[in-house]
Amino acid sequence: MQALSALPRGEEAHYVLQRYVARSLPVPDSAFLRKARRAARHLGRFEQHGPRRDLADVVHYEFGAGWDLIGPLTLWTLGIERQILVDIRPNGRRELVADTVARLEERHDELERELGRPLRRPGGRVRSLADLEPR
Numbered sequence: 512m513q514a515l516s517a518l519p520r521g522e523e524a525h526y527v528l529q530r531y532v533a534r535s536l537p538v539p540d541s542a543f544l545r546k547a548r549r550a551a552r553h554l555g556r557f558e559q560h561g562p563r564r565d566l567a568d569v570v571h572y573e574f575g576a577g578w579d580l581i582g583p584l585t586l587w588t589l590g591i592e593r594q595i596l597v598d599i600r601p602n603g604r605r606e607l608v609a610d611t612v613a614r615l616e617e618r619h620d621e622l623e624r625e626l627g628r629p630l631r632r633p634g635g636r637v638r639s640l641a642d643l644e645p646r
Contacts, residue, residue, distance in 0.1 A: 522600050526578065536578065537610040543581060544625075547615075550585035551626040566590035573597065579607035580643075588615055588622075588630040609637040 530536040538546070557569075569591055573583050576596035580603060583594050596603075612633045615622070623630050637643065 522602060526602075526604065537607055538579065538581070540614075543611075543614055546581040547585045547622060548626070550582040551589060551628070553582075554586060554589055554591070567592045569593070570595065575599075576603065578602050578604045579611045581611050584608070584611050584615060584633060584643075585622075588633060589626070589628060590631070603640050605637060605640055608640060608643070612637050 526536070537543075554566075567590065571583070571586055571591045571594040573594060573596045576583060576598045580596070583596055586594065612635075615630075615633045619630060619632055635642075
């Protein structure tokens with residue numbers, strides 16, 4: 512798959528192969544939960560070792576945001592209001608982000624128990640990636 516990055520529009524070919532050939536996207540539930548747990552652990556470490564700040568005042572930087580934004584969206588449900596997401600290419604895919612939002616909504620109670628914290632509900636459909644900015 513790495514060879515695809517050298518081709519023009521290689522990231523699109525990579526996405527198509529993962530989504531429709533390998534069927535590895537959207538990620539399976541086990542990977543979704545692993546990524547959500549990882550985001551919660553990062554936040555916990557920040558709270559433990561970082562400056563004492565209200566989460567609404569924190570700006571989170573995500574390098575390599577990916578296609579589905581599971582980490583950043585999980586952090587938002589945990590209380591991070593402002594995030595700057597950076598990727599080498601604009602890889603965010605509306606349908607995968609919509610899947611993430613739907614899973615966060617469907618698994619809300621389970622994730623609250625598992626992560627041991629109250630979570631905001633992501634609410635609403637994602638019609639475009641721009642829909643996320645005001646949220």
